[in-house]
Amino acid sequence: MAVGRSDPRYPSLITPWNRRFQGNPQNVHIVQSAQQIAEVLSDAVGAKKRISVRSGGHCFENFTSSPDIQELIDVSQMSDVYYDPKRRAFAVESGATLGQVYNTLVKGWAVTIPGGICPGVGAGGHIAGGGYGFLSRRYGLAADYLYAVEVVIVDKSGRSRIVVATREEGDPNRDLWWAHTGGGGGNFGVVTRYWLRSPGTDSRDPAELLPRVPATMINRTITINWDQLNRASFSKFLRNYCTWFEQNSAPDSRNANLWGGFFAFHQSAGPLGFVVGVDSGVPGAQSLLDAHCEAVMSGVGVQPVADTTDSAPYLDERNWQIEPYARSKDKAANLRRGFSDRQIAAIYRGLTDPEPTNPGACFAMAGYGGKINAVAPGATATADRDSVLRVYITGGRWSSPDEDAKYIKWIREFYRDIYAETGGVPVPNAINAGSYINYPDADLADPAWNKSGTSWAELYYKSNYPRLQRIKKRYDPGNVFRHALSIVPR
Ligand SMILES: Cc1cc2nc3c(=O)[nH]c(=O)nc-3n(C[C@H](O)[C@H](O)[C@H](O)COP(=O)(O)OP(=O)(O)OC[C@H]3O[C@@H](n4cnc5c(N)ncnc54)[C@H](O)[C@@H]3O)c2cc1C
Structure with a gap:
């Protein structure tokens, strides 16, 4: 659904946590699926429009709200958190806030991830950037639990494609997984889902797949x-x-x-x-x-x-x-x-x-x-x-x-x-x-x-920068996803 400037929802959608920055996109696309995102991206890239994607809106800088952004994709309605038995991992849609992630993981399985302390932060930007909080000295970074990521990317010809990248050694897209363990949001494509599981764990019991929550x-x-x-x-x-x-x-x-x-x-x-x-x-x-x-x-x-x-x-x-x-x-x-x-x-x-x-x-x-x-x-x-x-x-x-x-x-x-x-x-x-x-x-x-x-x-x-640049070139050759501190393809 595209929300234009005259829509009453528009001001809420373009105001990020840091109010020094307010974007002025022609449309904010409230998306519900990877397929929908692929369509929005293909249209925007075809029309040579500058795009950006926002999850929790907690960026310190203007990455989702710089004045030249014309089409903004808002993933905040894609916020399910659930156990995915097929991948034996917890799926977190990228629009979920950390508050939603912790609540669902704790209430459902008594597990958690060592992520940030602000419940309003979005998983979309947070996990891709590393993510740390009060359990990190004990358990590591949120990104250390990333097993797989689903990303909608745009190829050289401007066509969009949905890719799932895992940390499995033989995965041809493993580099894209790696880039999402600290490379930062807004660089490679639109993340729709993260799958989380402790490294080296392969239990059939979901309650053993992430750190146990402190009481x-x-x-x-x-x-x-x-x-x-x-x-x-x-x-x-x-x-x-x-x-x-x-x-x-x-x-x-x-x-x-x-x-x-x-x-x-x-x-x-x-x-x-x-x-x-x-x-x-x-x-x-x-x-x-x-x-x-x-x-x-x-x-x-x-x-x-x-x-x-x-x-x-x-x-x-x-x-x-x-x-x-x-x-x-x-x-x-x-x-x-x-x-x-x-x-x-x-x-x-x-x-x-x-x-x-x-x-x-x-x-x-x-x-x-x-x-x-x-x-x-x-x-x-x-x-x-x-x-x-x-x-x-x-x-x-x-x-x-x-x-x-x-x-x-x-x-x-x-x-x-x-x-x-x-x-x-x-x-x-x-x-x-x-x-x-x-x-x-x-x-x-x-x-x-x-x-x-x-x-x-x-x-x-x-x-790690040269490797990130090579991955950027492979998965975002047109530099569609960019901001003030984005990785330069090389
Ligand atoms: C009040 C506050 C408290 C914080 N506390 C912590 C903390 O305890 N620990 C910590 O590690 N960090 C913390 N942070 C920093 C936080 O992790 C980052 O600001 C994070 O990038 C925010 O993610 P977001 O989705 O909310 O932000 P957004 O502004 O929506 O996005 C940030 C960046 O990620 C990109 N992005 C967002 N969604 C997607 C997506 N689906 N696909 C691809 N790119 C995407 C955006 O384009 C942008 O470049 C805090 C920030 C604030 C403002």
């Missing part, structure tokens, strides 16, 4: 106020946090059961602290949490203003983060080990900058490593298999376009300062390890902000 999660949160800290104690706090992850992120570490998140809002706006969580069924769960908290607070010399422990059933909303649509600018990076002293000084400078900024402006880190790092960098398209933390920085959330310039300025300058020694971006070295394509940042492709000489593609894909 409850225990989370401990420690909060500090900025006025308790000076530069030295902030540095100690941040250093301790990173050191703990450096020392406890081997794939077989008991502490890979723990997930963790560090948050430091801008001084003018909010507090700082960290949260650590674990499946309550892990032996010694509480003592693992407590040992982590003790190590992070050791020698910082402040008493937390709040120290809370909460136990919540897996599906309980306290474990998840619901983020309303807003204007934002976000940046990310991977860390192989703790920041240098100079970088910590830059983080302190940016967060204590006397100029007040958006109340949501925040420097955050999430625990990485563990089972994620049990996979070789080339085994999937996600090359980042030796980091221990992922950095996420946001300029905040706001509603008026008039505020864009000042909040974006703050985050750009802050990030540039942290990575000043490597041209303003996290060029892979002993500490930094590039960035994450599911947290895209178009500034990495802008010479004004990336002066490193390392391309945006190397920052996101490292040594």
